[in-house]
Amino acid sequence: xxxxxxxxxxxxxxxxxxxxxxxxxxxxxxxxxxxxxxxxxxxxxxxxxxxxxxxxxxxxxxxxxxxxxxxxxxxxxxxxxxxxxxxxxxxxxxxxxxxxxxxxxxxxxxxxxxxxxxxxxxxxxxxxxxxxxxxxxxxxxxxxxxxxxxxxxxxxxxxxxxxxxxxxxxxxxxxxxxxxxxxxxxxxxxxxxxxxxxxxxxxxxxxxxxxxxxxxxxxxxxxxxxxxxxxxxxxxxxxxxxxxxxxxxxxxxxxxxxxxxxxxxxxxxxxxxxxxxxxxxxxxxxxxx
Amino acid sequence: xxxxxxxxxxxxxxxxxxxxxxxxxxxxxxxxxxxxxxxxxxxxxxxxxxxxxxxxxxxxxxxxxxxxxxxxxxxxxxxxxxxxxxxxxxxxxxxxxxxxxxxxxxxxxxxxxxxxxxxxxxxxxxxxxxxxxxxxxxxxxxxxxxxxxxxxxxxxxxxxxxxxxxxxxxxxxxxxxxxxxxxxxxxxxxxxxxxxxxxxxxxxxxxxxxxxxxxxxxxxxxxxxxxxxxxxxxxxxxxxxxxxxxxxxxxxxxxxxxxxxxxxxxxxx
Numbered sequence: 001x002x003x004x005x006x007x008x009x010x011x012x013x014x015x016x017x018x019x020x021x022x023x024x025x026x027x028x029x030x031x032x033x034x035x036x037x038x039x040x041x042x043x044x045x046x047x048x049x050x051x052x053x054x055x056x057x058x059x060x061x062x063x064x065x066x067x068x069x070x071x072x073x074x075x076x077x078x079x080x081x082x083x084x085x086x087x088x089x090x091x092x093x094x095x096x097x098x099x100x101x102x103x104x105x106x107x108x109x110x111x112x113x114x115x116x117x118x119x120x121x122x123x124x125x126x127x128x129x130x131x132x133x134x135x136x137x138x139x140x141x142x143x144x145x146x147x148x149x150x151x152x153x154x155x156x157x158x159x160x161x162x163x164x165x166x167x168x169x170x171x172x173x174x175x176x177x178x179x180x181x182x183x184x185x186x187x188x189x190x191x192x193x194x195x196x197x198x199x200x201x202x203x204x205x206x207x208x209x210x211x212x213x214x215x216x217x218x219x220x221x222x223x224x225x226x227x228x229x230x231x232x233x234x235x236x237x238x239x240x241x242x243x244x245x246x247x248x249x250x251x252x253x254x255x256x257x258x259x260x261x262x263x264x265x266x267x268x269x270x271x272x273x274x275x276x277x278x279x280x281x282x283x284x285x286x287x288x289x
Numbered sequence: 290x291x292x293x294x295x296x297x298x299x300x301x302x303x304x305x306x307x308x309x310x311x312x313x314x315x316x317x318x319x320x321x322x323x324x325x326x327x328x329x330x331x332x333x334x335x336x337x338x339x340x341x342x343x344x345x346x347x348x349x350x351x352x353x354x355x356x357x358x359x360x361x362x363x364x365x366x367x368x369x370x371x372x373x374x375x376x377x378x379x380x381x382x383x384x385x386x387x388x389x390x391x392x393x394x395x396x397x398x399x400x401x402x403x404x405x406x407x408x409x410x411x412x413x414x415x416x417x418x419x420x421x422x423x424x425x426x427x428x429x430x431x432x433x434x435x436x437x438x439x440x441x442x443x444x445x446x447x448x449x450x451x452x453x454x455x456x457x458x459x460x461x462x463x464x465x466x467x468x469x470x471x472x473x474x475x476x477x478x479x480x481x482x483x484x485x486x487x488x489x490x491x492x493x494x495x496x497x498x499x500x501x502x503x504x505x506x507x508x509x510x511x512x513x514x515x516x517x518x519x520x521x522x523x524x525x526x527x528x529x530x531x532x533x534x535x536x537x538x539x540x541x542x543x544x545x546x547x548x549x550x551x552x553x554x555x556x557x558x
Binding site: 004005007008009011012014015016019021022023024026027029030033087090091095097099101102103104105106107108110112113114115116118121122123127128163167168171172175223224227230231242243246247250257260261264265267268271275 | 296299307327371379404405410461497511512525529541551
């Protein structure tokens with residue numbers, strides 16, 4: 001069986017190399033330098049223990065970036081999930097033009113985030129479409145546009161993010177809807193269940209695994225929000241997020257590699273705990289709702 | 290009847306909301322430079338292609354487009370090849386080291402990419418590939434989602450065909466590329482589209498791993514375009530349109546594969 005081992009190893013080699021060089025090594029490396037004072041151009045690297053972590057928890061900029069990240073995650077995910085579910089229900093039936101509507105709703109998800117962020121920078125500007133719409137509804141708009149005001153900038157970016165991603169999660173909900181056996185609905189019809197009864201006692205409970213999958217994927221993604229912040233506000237007007245902070249402190253201003261690696265690990269741990277909780281919920285036997 | 294009208298008007302309303310920003314991008318890209326307000330842009334009767342022309346003559350758009358296509362193609366082809374071979378070995382060679390390695394695939398699937406920003410930047414500097422095509426390509430030659438997709442697909446194929454070929458004396462390479470690969474075409478098509486789209490739209494890593502204009506891809510060039518002076522919306526939107534068109538064309542032509550790729554992965558996980 002020598003050829004067996006050899007072939008198995010050779011075929012797996014590309015992944016082994018990628019894994020070690022681009023994932024395992026960086027992961028260990030940043031964990032270690034998180035305990036040092038490593039900076040660009042520093043003469044010596046010193047072990048500082050948990051000093052970076054201590055400093056981070058009193059670093060105003062980092063803490064506000066972290067809190068913005070939480071606002072972003074908890075402010076977008078409920079809306080994205082519910083809207084995606086409603087859209088999926090809307091395009092689930094069998095009717096003319098259904099596929100067209102599915103594609104139209106999904107289209108923003110295949111477009112590049114940079115381009116979407118640029119378009120919305122235009123839409124959100126002073127005198128832009130969204131300002132016009134909001135004024136038509138009788139509300140005041142920020143003087144210099146939505147992205148140039150502390151009270152609206154982050155929420156505007158969040159709204160765009162919801163708009164962009166609902167189509168993607170709609171498709172996943174659709175797959176979940178398709179996997180529900182028709183017999184269940186037929187049985188419900190025979191016993192004379194109402195439309196809403198069917199939704200709450202068949203559709204919703206059976207969509208639970210898909211919904212939890214969506215929550216996990218979406219929260220891992222949302223905790224790392226970066227591109228839209230970079231393009232739209234560069235972290236100004238109270239929009240800096242954790243990954244933006246890592247980029248800004250680590251690669252543009254101070255080049256404090258050790259310090260920001262510790263920051264990256266804090267976010268890593270938060271995401272890890274969050275996913276773990278969701279996985280445990282997913283394994284629970286009794287229904288959540 | 291009333292219900293039907295209500296349904297279709299809701300659907301059309303949502304469609305408008307989803308599609309309008311892209312239409313607006315296109316309309317701005319065709320308006321003469323200097324039109325600023327909404328009404329100026331819609332009422333300017335002149336549709337002009339000069340914004341596109343300028344991008345290729347006085348801006349480096351040709352180069353950025355070339356970079357995006359070059360990097361996108363290389364990464365896509367290498368992912369088709371390597372995700373296939375790696376996925377195959379994880380599906381068929383249930384050797385102990387392979388089982389351990391497959392666990393690493395699952396682990397990497399769950400690792401948030403932000404953690405490698407700083408170390409990857411430092412590695413690229415250290416080995417001297419920072420600010421080169423290699424920095425845009427090497428880290429992404431094979432990806433865990435692709436391996437997972439291929440493994441799942443091969444798991445569902447009967448093993449008898451390979452065994453018959455092996456008894457007939459076909460070499461392992463021949464079995465791999467002449468027998469298994471053609472059968473995996475649907476999975477590989479899904480994989481190719483996903484990898485190409487991800488790479489085409491990718492911004493963070495191409496941005497931090499390169500510095501000079503020469504290696505900029507479209508998203509990086511567009512994100513940095515507005516930094517120069519007051520925003521030149523006409524050219525910016527023309528550039529955006531150029532970067533969106535290939536994706537939309539592929540999307541419209543291959544909707545079925547794209548949708549099945551997304552939903553298939555979701556259900557299996």
